[in-house]
Every structure is written in structure tokens, then in C-alpha cells.
Amino acid sequence: QTEIAWWHAMDAELGKKLEEIAQGFNDSQTEYKIVPTYKGTYPETLTAAIAAFRANEQPAIVQVFEVGTGTMMAAKGAVYPVYQLMADNGEPWDPSGFLAPVTGYYSDTDGNILSMPFNSSTPIMYYNKDVFEKAGLDPNTPPKTWAELETMSRTIMESGAASCGFTSGWITWVQTENLSAIHDQPYGTLENGFGGLGTEFTFNGPVQVKHWDNLKKWADDGLFQYGGPGGGADAPPKFYAQECAIYMNSSASRAGVIANAKDFEVGFAPLPYYDDVTTDPKNSIIGGATLWTLNGKDPAVYKGVAQFYTYLSQPEVQAAWHQATGYLPITNAAYELGQSQDYYGQNPGSDIAIQQITRGTPTANSKGVRFGNLTQARAVVDEEFEAMLAGSKTAQEALDTAVERGNQILRDFEAANQ
Amino acid sequence: MVENRPFLAFLTHLVLILGVVIVVFPVYLAFIASTHGPGDFMRGLVPLLPGPHMIENYSFMLNEGISSAGAPPLSIMLLNSLVMAILIAVGKIIISILSAYAIVFFKFPFRLLAFWIIFITLMLPVEVRIIPTFKVVSDLGMLNSYPGLIIPLIASATATFLFRQFFLTVPDELMEAARVDGAGPMKFFRDILLPLSRTNIAALFVILFIYGWVQYLWPLLVTTDSRYYTVVMGIKRLAATADSEPQWNFVMAAVMLAMLPPVLVVILMQRLFVKGLVETEK
Amino acid sequence: MASIDISGVKKVYAGGVTAIHSLDLAIPDGELVVLVGPSGCGKSTLLRMIAGLEAITEGTISIGGAVVNAKEPAERDIAMVFQNYALYPHMTVRGNLEYGLKNRGTPRDEIDRRVTEAARILEIEPFLERRPRQLSGGQRQRVAMGRAIVRQPKAFLFDEPLSNLDAKLRGQMRIEIKRLQRSLATTSVYVTHDQLEAMTLADRLVVMNAGRIEQVGAPISLYERPATLFVAGFIGSPPMNLIELAYLQSKGTLELPANTDLVGIRPDTIHLTPPQGPHIALDATVELYEPIGGESHLHMRLEGSGQLIVAAVPARTAATEGATVKLYVGNADLHPFNKETGRRTD
Amino acid sequence: MASIDISGVKKVYAGGVTAIHSLDLAIPDGELVVLVGPSGCGKSTLLRMIAGLEAITEGTISIGGAVVNAKEPAERDIAMVFQNYALYPHMTVRGNLEYGLKNRGTPRDEIDRRVTEAARILEIEPFLERRPRQLSGGQRQRVAMGRAIVRQPKAFLFDEPLSNLDAKLRGQMRIEIKRLQRSLATTSVYVTHDQLEAMTLADRLVVMNAGRIEQVGAPISLYERPATLFVAGFIGSPPMNLIELAYLQSKGTLELPANTDLVGIRPDTIHLTPPQGPHIALDATVELYEPIGGESHLHMRLEGSGQLIVAAVPARTAATEGATVKLYVGNADLHPFNKETGRRTD
Amino acid sequence: MQAKRTIFPNKVLPYVLLVPQLAVTLIFFIWPALQAVKSSFEREDPFGFKTTFVWFENYRRLFGEASYLGSLGKTAVFAISVTALSMCLSLLLAVAVNRVLRTNRLYTTLLVWPYAVAPVVVGILWWFMFNPTIGIAPYMLRAIGVSWNHRVDGVDAMVLVIIAASWKQISYNFLFFVAGLQSVPQSLIEAAAIDGAGPFKRFWTIVFPLLSPTTFFLLIVNINYAMFDTFGIIDATTQGGPAQATNILVYKVYSDGFLGLNIGSSSAQSVVLMLIVIALTAIQFRFVERRVQY
Ligand SMILES: Nc1ncnc2c1ncn2[C@@H]1O[C@H](COP(=O)(O)OP(=O)(O)OP(=O)(O)O)[C@@H](O)[C@H]1O
Ligand SMILES: Nc1ncnc2c1ncn2[C@@H]1O[C@H](COP(=O)(O)OP(=O)(O)OP(=O)(O)O)[C@@H](O)[C@H]1O
Ligand SMILES: O=P(O)(O)OC[C@H](O)CO
Ligand SMILES: [Mg+2]
């Protein structure tokens, strides 16, 4: 039996489900054994894989979040592109079966898809219906705009229904990158980085500044509670413990929310927008991760990997994963399967993510963001956000510095990859 | 000394009791947390009194672990930690006692240089040369193996120093008597020096065992295979995800289990421990 | 057993200290030689060169006629008793006694025989199975002696072997060592800084000073006729009084060798009553009267010069502090010296 | 200055060791009392109880008439000189001398006056700005003395103050202490285990044994008339020979108190020629002849009993080892004891 | 350097004895250290495909970077605070233990075991105590009207890591202070008592000055500890945040190199750190060989 190492970043509920998939594949045949290993958060998994690659101890498959895409794409020698892998091993492979935002994001300039789509997500809003009710709000009318969100949060706090209005995971992804996309604001030049290495950040525009300013103000008022850098590990417990009434995070947080929100009812809604900026919010952008195949293993291993990818692409597998976790159904077939099962009817809110990511026509600003070293640049954004919250910088200053420092990181990446 | 100041005696005990409380309280909380069910951490404040789930939590962690959080069963990790700690301690003692013997009982060209080379190891904690050391280990194919966990940590200036200091206190006459009695260098080492170093070796073992046990960054880097995880690094993995799904009960059960062996060693071998510590560092 | 010949031996330590300056000393077979001298004069260095523990910078040392300069201590067949005994703390007394024999591959029964014999002689049979730390100082000292004698070596070397014992025990052990050495008749070199030991143990006494030998001879002859001012001051307690010749001559005429300028007088040759035969008389004031039992010490100031001198007088001598007394010294008890050469002049 | 009264004092240590059994001792103002006795007999304990460093289990200690049992050391106004000097290593010599005065709030100019004075007396002016580690042993000892005298305390307590010095220095310092104590006339208690110090320093000598006082008196009177066998054996070197009365009576008739069964003879009262006055004569074989300069020691075995005895004879006595000699002891020099009571019988 | 008065004359044996130690040292310490120096002059892409020699570019950038200078400052604040806090507490406890007779073993036992707790576990313990949702510390602080938010407030975060790091070090310092106190000769304290000094005065004028060798030794060791051994504590609590408020040098080396994959800069930082360690160790070594002695 050939062992195939798969490093991933799926913890808790998601991790359990992922292990089931691996088990499913292992049970489906006898030649290969997928060995999934949890390597920490997304950034940790990415860096562990890179370090391992340098040490020639890399796994065959590594799950890399969308932010690492720029980095991975630039590392031509390290990656075995999935389209090539499938062709080399004679596995069926039809990229057109995948959701458009997904294929668009993970394809190179020639339109070849480089990594195996697996768990794509987009951020949505979760809210505590019980608290809404307690505060005298309609539990079935979540806030649509930031202005509504502010008022409702105040009502909730003042009524004592909860001690905080909202919290959020991924300040970078949810409150900055997606905010930019939804309001059709550029995040960087060269089509948010899709156009090449010479790109620069531009996320210090007025909309982003205004939003950060608001977040700071709301944090001072207690309406908003910061959940920490990166994924924001402190955010979910605040929502689970009914401290905060609203919680914005990946659609994939759904699994955790359902598992932990035992004493209250949860509502799902799209992310809010500023109606004074746009009345036609654009699609939100993709998150989550894909599976990258790393070079340097035996052909036998790659054969197994290709088979595994085929297994993964099956509508049943995809639909089950999507339904259990909240990740997007990444193939059209899986989405259709869900519809035919009336899954979305029975689970209201479970299709919010799909609708949100597919609404309208994507613009250059809402295709997604794809930069080299974006992980590091995100760390900078987190830091500057924290600096702003701590009051040592205004939103404008924080974003300006973030852009400046971020550009330096882009230049480093450019220099190292030329 | 004749001294009659009851207030001072009272103050003394007060200070000590406060000190003990400060030292014990965090661990008390951890223990309490490890005896509760997961739901008990959703209520705004940690429980302060023991709950009913102790056995359950501990046996779950020992036997199953939380593989989705990168933590295999704790029993495996505890075993790895034990192997690592013991082999590091033994290895350090062996190579250090030999080199200290060479440095103290012989004079040879480059003696000072050898001494300095060994001494330099003290200067370079693994954290500051982490990337190249990792590279060396991976070039040698020692990632994900016990040798990889152990050998790079085995050169120890500290242990060499302790032995050197101790050897310097062995009366010159003892070695002279042995030489007059017809013992050569290895015979003297085996017959006289080694038996005399027994308590030092034991004391050092305690200290080095703890040193090996508490290693964190190194195992974190050189193991990518969960079969080689040590408990200290495994716990960090667990804790990192603890928030998104509050399972502090399991984390703290693991914390207690990871603390227990070295703490027991310190408490049970207090005399040796103190001797080892105070003498190594001086 | 063997003679020891030291010829032209010099020792310069690595640091550049010259501890021994070209020294000659022949020790015949069976003799016990005692080395004395102030701290740092090179006694231990000399002993350790004989043992082979210290390299010889120049000259040769022979044991039993064979030059041993290049030999390891183990090959010289000597035994050494150290000041701190240097017993192996982790071995029993028996183990300590056996160790040297085992290393030489002595047969088991021979080892047992010799250990039993040595233990009997030294009366340490009851402790044979104890560890050194379970013994008193005196017992340890015996074990150290035992370790030396079981080996039946060509020579014994002792480096202040009794100085860690209290006065009473030291006295006893001294007598035992003397008796033992006499009966074994093993050539011995004994280093001490205790006057009593030096005087009573030595067949010949060697007084060393700054890496050189000052005088060699029977102990009593050194006491009675110190060849140098150094020996005069070093041997004897309380030490010899040294008085300027000029002062004495102002008190009367003296017939002393021409180049004499300092005269030594031992405290016990100062009398309060005129002795028979030719003598000199001095006036002094008693500063302190110390009755110490069998005798008394009189600390006095000489009239005129104010020099402080000491006399050892019989126990019940009547002397009041502050009183002026007349002191008498027989002419034969005067030791004439020359300050410049530091040597005796007669 | 003050008298010290110790009455019914007992000391039981925490572990249960009774170090002092109900002890009485009155030390008049200005007297120097020396405590001697074997190791562990309680000398230091007694001294430390006087100092206030050790609690008194029973009885009272008064200094200058006032009971001090409950007082802290600081309040007793005594000064102590420790065996290891206990100089404050981080202060200069001046700092050491000033410390006690400063703590008592002595005015600055008074401190300076006293320190200057003490430094002058002890000849330590040149070292006033040095640290203790920069001083030799003898100099440190002087500083320790200085620290005691600047305080002008009611009493001095000395715990083996000279035992860390070498023999020569010890002799000098002993004389200085004596002189100093005489001139200051401060009540002093002095612990030592050195015979010479005890004999020469003491106004009164206290011999202790196992927590009790054996005998108190002027040193020479203890030497000449030891009240107990213990004192007889303890004071004097070489120690007194103790011979069964029965053995002596077999050699001739003796008139000694009825319950006598053991007779003590000091080595220096054994003569090789018959003395004047009534005496006894003994036969013995010379085992060892030790000339030690001013006198010689003869180790002999008594004819008949085979007991080993020692005689201290004049230096140039002719005696060959192995020869049989006749020994004479004046009847007045016999010390009659009773073995059972351990006490003198006359 | 000291050796024995007499030594064995063998020529080869000492080298044989030294081989294992030297081999490990050279392979795993010296060689990597040299590699770090080399890398500090290079720029490299994350996967290690391309390496360019850039002279002092990495250093130049480093010292021009506000965050690095900030990290230097944070490290100083952290090290000094941890050293001061834990040493003061330990000294107090050691003095107290030294005063009690019967129960000192018990107290000592209760105070020494944190030594055996891994730094990262210490971090977890304190992180748990300060957990924003369920932690007891924020709860109590809130009760007394202190607003606490180490997720946002850099000062709070710094205080948290200082407390955690000091807690771990108490037992170590305590043991050394106890040993130091016991080596102060009893007779000096008695002499001071006779010289009229009360307990507090005795402590400040005699005991404390005499402890200075121990204090000095601990000072160096604690600074060393705070600078390097606290990696696990930082990693388990703040991970250098918020906004780099607790990003001490050693953590930055790791996060820039291993997480940020900026190997050139990380190596340059390693080299700077090595220089600091060498300086600290040199001081310590002088001290070990020639203790401040009276
Ligand atoms: N290993 C050494 N290296 C350098 N110099 C030394 C060494 N050993 C001794 N010396 C020096 O050699 C001289 C003689 O020393 P030695 O030990 O022989 O004296 P000693 O007569 O035995 O003195 P003591 O009576 O103190 O034992 C001294 O000046 C001493 O400092
Ligand atoms: N702190 C203590 N606790 C228990 N027993 C003690 C203590 N100090 C001394 N002793 C015991 O009390 C007895 C008397 O001791 P002390 O120190 O007074 O003797 P010493 O006459 O001064 O002896 P040395 O001549 O050896 O100094 C001894 O048996 C000793 O073991
Ligand atoms: O939580 P996930 O898996 O949806 O991923 C979140 C985003 O990828 C963050 O960049
Ligand atoms: Mg010597």
C-alpha cells in the first residue's frame, strides 16, 4: 500500500469531516492510503509545507488557503499542476464542472487550473435569533447594511440581551478584502494581483478607511469585539457564549456554529454593505483552500493522488462535504445534487454563501485577491488593525502604513522570484 | 539566635503562603478545568470547583486524543517525551563527562580551543539558529526520527561544566594516589572518578530530564509525523484550536498530564534536583 | 627497599617559578629523612618529583641505583601517604588496601595475606569493611599508612601525613610511624612542618629554604649547632634569641670568631643564676611571666637596647613582671653568626 | 565593664542534646576567664548563651548585675571575637570597626576618635581602607579585636580567636591579647583548646567536661594540683602518667590517703638521678628516645607491668634505646587519685 | 584555564574523549551558526530555488525597520521587567523560607516545581487565566474596575507575558537565593546582631550585600532566560501581538523566518542575537570563572 501524506488545516468539526473523506477514499480501494495530518492554522500549514519542501520531507498533498495561491503559483518547481497530474495519470478531468469563481481564481494566465479545488468558502453573517428576540428585534430580519447593523447592535446592547453587538473572524479577509470586493473597491493594482508580479496594494481607499474607522468607533463603544489576529480565534466563543449577537466569518464556520450553538437558534445572512457607497453590492470573494500537489514524490504516489482527486470530485463526496461544513459546493453537480435533495429548503440559510458569491457580474475588483507573500502582508494588516484599535493610529494612518509595508513585502517577493 | 518578634514570624508565614498561592493557583485552575465537560466553558467564567468528568477527560485524552487537532493519543506523545527526555539526559551525561574528563585531567594542544568550542554551545540557544540547524538535520535525513529529536540537543556545555567543576574539586591527591597505585587514565576514570561522580550524575540526570521534557520548538520543527510528536508540542497544537471549539477540559487534561512527570521528578527528587540545578549553573 | 639518589635536580614550573635549585641529596637504604622548611620552600615539589608526579626539569633521581626520571609513578615502586590521606571514598578500607595490589596483578591469596598482615600491624581489622567516611581522622591515617605498607614498596614518601590530626593523636601516630619504619626499615622521605615530628622522627633532618638545602644532619646536631641563621631561627621553640654582638661586647669581652656580628642564644640556655664555667651576664626587665606547667617563659626587655628576648626557665621560678633581673648565659651556649653570609662563624 | 554571673544555667538543644548541665560561674569585673575542655564539652554553647546568640534553657545569666536572659545580643553590650573573625567582607576595615558604633548611634566624631584610637593600639592604621580579603590572617585577627574594643563593651567574648593562625603568629597574638586585656581591664571570657593559650592567658582557668565544670582556678594551680583525673589528663603535655597504686606499692611503701588507687606523675617530675627528699624509684626500659631540642622525651616501659610512661628529661641526657634505667620521683610530686570518684584524694 | 596539578601524559586519549562532544557541537551548533551568517548576506525565495548575494542589504533593512527597533525595545522592557519581578518575588520568598525552621522543606517543595513546567505550558496556563471569555483574571479585573484587553492593548499583552514568564522563573531564582542565603556565614549575622543591628538592618547591611554574587549571577541568567527561553510562553499566548507589542527578538526570528519565510532577514536577526548572546555569556563566563568574591 502506498501512503500519501495530506497536510491540512481543518480543525475541530471540519477536521473530523475531512478525516471521514480520507477514510472514505481509503475504504474505496486498497492500493493507496491517504494519511491526513493536521498542521495548524492555514498560515502554519503553508509554512510547514514550504519548510518541509526545503527539507525534502514534503507531503504529496497540502491544503493551501486562497491567500497562499500567489506564492504557490510562483513556485513553479515545487508544484505539480493538477491539470497536468490528471492528464499524466489518465484520470478524467473536466474543469468546466467547477464553479466559475473557483476556477477563475486558481487558474494561471493560460487558463490552466493549478490546484485541486476542495474547500472554498466565502464569509457570511451568523446571528443569534434568541438575542434578537430578547432585544425586541425581529429575529427573521437580520441587518442588511452596516447602518442597520449598528443600530441593531446598539439596541441589543442597551436592552441587555447581549453584552456585545458583533464580532468577526478574519479581519483581513472579511473586513478588508471582502469589504473591498463587495463595494467594488480595488485591493491592489494589476487586477488585484492577477496581472503579475509588479503589483501594489491600494486598499487604503476611502471606503476601507471609513469601515476601519467605524470598527474602531464601535469597538470603543463595545458594539464590536475584536476576535484576534489571523482567523480570530477569540471570535467564535464570544458568539457561542452568547456574548456577541452577531458573528461574521467563513461560511465554513457553519459546522462549528451548529455544533456549539446548542442553547439558541442561529440565523444566517449575507454580509452587510454600506448603502451610501453602493446599492448594488458585488459578489463576495472566495476563501477557503485548495489542494496543491507537491513535486518530488514517486510516480506511484501521484497515481494515487490523481485517483484521490477523482474521488473527491464526485458529486456525492462534494455535496456531503459542502453540507456538513458550510463550504461551497465547488462543482455544479454537487450544487445540483443538493438542490435535488431539497437540502437548501430544509436548511434555510445554507445557500446564502453560494448566492452571495455568485451575485451580479464580477468586476476586476471582485474576482478575488491574489498576491505573492499575501500571508505576510495579511499579518501586517492585522498588526495595523490592532494598532488602530489600541488607539495608536487612526484608520487612515493604519491603512497607509499597511499598504506601505505590504508593498515592501510584494517587492521582496518580486525580487526573490524574478 | 535569640529573637523574640512574633510579628516577624507571622509576616514570614504570610509571605510564604501568598507565594505558594501564586505559584499553585494557575495549576489549580487547570486541574479544575480538566474535570469538567465541554459545555461548562460557555458560561462566562471558568468553574472554580471540580467537576465530575475527570476520569472521562483523562482517559479520552490518553487513549484517543484529538487527531483533528493534530493531537494523537496522549499516551503516544507521553511515551515519545519520555524517550526523548531520557535519551537526551543520558546522552548529554555521557558525552559531557568524557569531554570534561579530557579537559580537566589532560593537557594537550588545542585544549583551550576545545573548551571554547564546547562553551560556545551555551551561547547559541536553538531558537537563534533555528533555520540552519533545521536544514542540517533535514540534510542528514533525521527529520521525523528519535535521533533527530535527540542528537542535536545532546551537546551540552552545562553538563560539561558541571563535571568540570566537580572534577576540579576532586582532590589532586586522589588521582595521584591512584597513579602511584598503578592506575592508568581509563582505569582511574572507571574505578575512581565515575563512582565518585554518582550523585552528580544522578542530580544532573534530573535536570537534563526536565530540559528534554520541556523542549518545544525543536520537536515542533523536526516532527511532521504525528508518531513522533512530544506531549509539550502536542498540547500547543490542541490549545491553538481550543477557542474555536471550546474544549478546554481536554486541553487542561493534557496540560496536567504533560506537567505531571517532570513535576513529580522535581518533587520526589528534590534533593538531587536542587543539587543538580545549583551546581550546574554555578 | 632501596637507596634514593637525587643529583643536580632542578624544578621550574610551567609558570616559570623555580621551586628547586639544583639540589643534591643521597638517602641510603632504610634511612628516614625528614624535610622541613617554611611554606613554599619546595618540600612537596621534591617529594613529588621522587614519586614521579612532577616532571624533573634538570638532574636525575635514582631509586635503588636506577634512574627513574622517565618512569611513571606506578613503575617506580614507591608508596606515598598524603596529607589528606587521599583514600578512595567509595571503596571500603579493604578495597583501598587492595587497589594497588590488584592493579599490579598480585595473586588473590597474596593480596589477602598482605592486607590481613597490614591490618593487624595497624590495628584496623575492625574497620576493614567500612568506608573511609565512617572512620575518625586517626583511623583514616592508619588506613593511609596501610595502603602504603601492603605494597611493600622500595620507598615510602610522606607529605605532612599527620597535620590533619589533633595534637594528642599526632603525638601517638608519630610514635607509631617511627616504630613501624624502624621495623620495616623501608627508605622513607617525610615532609612536615611540625618541629616535634621533625626532631623526633628523623634519622637525618634536611632543612630547606627557597628551593635549596640549608643544612642536613642528625636533628639534635642541627639544634645544637645550626649552620646558618636560617636554621637557627627555624629550629627550636621558642626560637633562638639573636643579639647584636656589639651589645654583648658592651657588657664584657667575648672571644668569638673574627667575622661574628650576631650572637644566638637559645631560650633554655638563659639562666637566672650564674652557671659554672665562663659566662656572660645581662640585665633585663620582665615584661611577661608565662607559667606553662613544666616550665615558664619569661619575656624580657634587654637593658639598654630594649630588645625583646625570651627565656625558658624552670616551672617554679620566682619572677615578677616589671622586675629587673640578671641573666646568665654560658659562653659555650653562644652561637656566633655573620649577618651578611648568614652563616655560623665558628 | 561588668561582672558576669552564671547561675544554674542549663542548655538543651532543640534536638534534645543537653549541652550544659546546670552550671554556675561568677566572673568578677575585669577578670579574664579561659574555658577549656574537649571538643563538644559545651564551651561555645556557654559563650553563646552569654552573648545572647543561644536561648538559655534554665537558670539565669546576669551581666553587670542585670539578668539578660530575655535580652537580644544587641542589648547586652558585649563584644565577641569569632574563630573565623566574622569580618564583614564587603566593608573596609574602617567600615567593620564603625558598624557597631553606627548602629548604636554614636556621634560621628566619637566614632572617628575611637576608631583611630583602636587602630593605633592594634597597629592597623595602614589597612583601614582595605577590605578584609586583602589582609593576612594575623591582620584580620587584629581587625576582629579592633571591632570588639572600639565598642568599649561590658565584656569581651572570645571563641577560639587564634586557632586559625599558624603557630608563630598565634604566639605573638596571644601576648598582644594578654597585654590589651590587662590595659583595658575588660571582663573577658576566652574559649580555646590550645594548652599554651589557656595556661598563659587566664586569670582563672575553667576546665569543662561534658557540659559541666571540672575545676576552676589559677592555671598553674590546676597544673600543680589537678582536682580530678580528667583535669590531670587534660592539662599538661606530654600528659601526666597515671600508675596503679598497687604497682608503686610493690616497689616500696608510700604514705598516701586511704582511698587512693591511682597515682599521677608528671613527665617533668621523673628524674634519672635521685632527687633530694623522700622519693620513689622505678625500673624501666627505654623504648624511644626523642631529643626535641631544649629537652628530650623518654618513652619507657615499666619493669613488671609493661605500662608505657613518658619522662621529660634535660636535653643532653644520655639514654640508649633498649637500655634499662632507674627512675626517681619525689614523693611530693605524686598526685593521688581515686579511680571510681575520679577525684584527688589528698 | 584550570586543570589538575598533575595530569595524565597520554597524547591521543584526550582527543578521543572529546570527539563525541565536539562532533555534535560542530555539526549542530557551529556549522548552522556559520550558515546563518552566510544566509544573512543573501536573499532567497521561500522554496529555496533562487539565492542572491546581497551584501549587507538584510542588515540595512533590518535596522531601518521600525518594527525591528521596536522589537529591540520590547525585548529590553520584557527582559528587565521579568528579571526584576521574578527576582524580587523570589528573594522575598527565599528570605522568608530561610527564616522558618521546621516547615522550610514543605514550603520549598511547594515553591520549586514550576521549574519543571514547560514554558509553552506556562503560556497556556496563563492564557487560560486571561481568556477573554472565561478567564478568571479579566473577570476579577473587571470587578475592580480595570478594563483589560490584551488582544488589543499592547501594554496589557506585555503585562500578561511578563507575569507568565516571571511566574515560571520564580522557582529557579528562589532556589539560588536560598542557596545564596545559606552560604552567608551565620557568624556574620551573629556578629551584626551583637553589633546592634536588628533583623531588617542586618538584611540590608550584611545579607543583601553578601548575596550580590548570587544576585549578579541571577541577573545575567534571568536576562538570558527572558530573551530566549520564553519563546514558548510568547508562542502560546500572544504570538508577538497585538501589533507586535510582544514580539521579542527571539520570537521575531522565528516568525519572520519560519512563518514569514524571509530567511535573509531572519538570518540577519539570528546573527544579531548571537552577538547579544555572546556578550551576555562572556559576562557570565567571566563571572563563573572568577566569581565576585569577598
Ligand atoms: N603546580 C605548580 N605550578 C606552579 N608553581 C607551583 C606549583 N606547585 C607549587 N608551586 C610553587 O613552587 C614552590 C614550592 O612549592 P611546594 O608545594 O613544593 O612547597 P612546600 O614546601 O611543600 O610548601 P608547604 O609547606 O606550604 O606545603 C612554591 O613557590 C609554589 O608556589
Ligand atoms: N545548634 C545545635 N543543635 C544541637 N546540638 C548542638 C548545637 N550546637 C552544638 N550542639 C551540641 O552541643 C554540644 C556542645 O557543643 P559546643 O559547640 O558548645 O562544643 P565546644 O565545646 O565549643 O566544642 P569545640 O571545641 O569543638 O568547639 C555538642 O554535643 C554539640 O554537638
Ligand atoms: O475558514 P475558511 O476555510 O473558510 O478560510 C478562510 C479564508 O481562506 C481566509 O483567508
Ligand atoms: Mg607541601
Ligand SMILES: [Mg+2]
Ligand atoms: Mg566551639
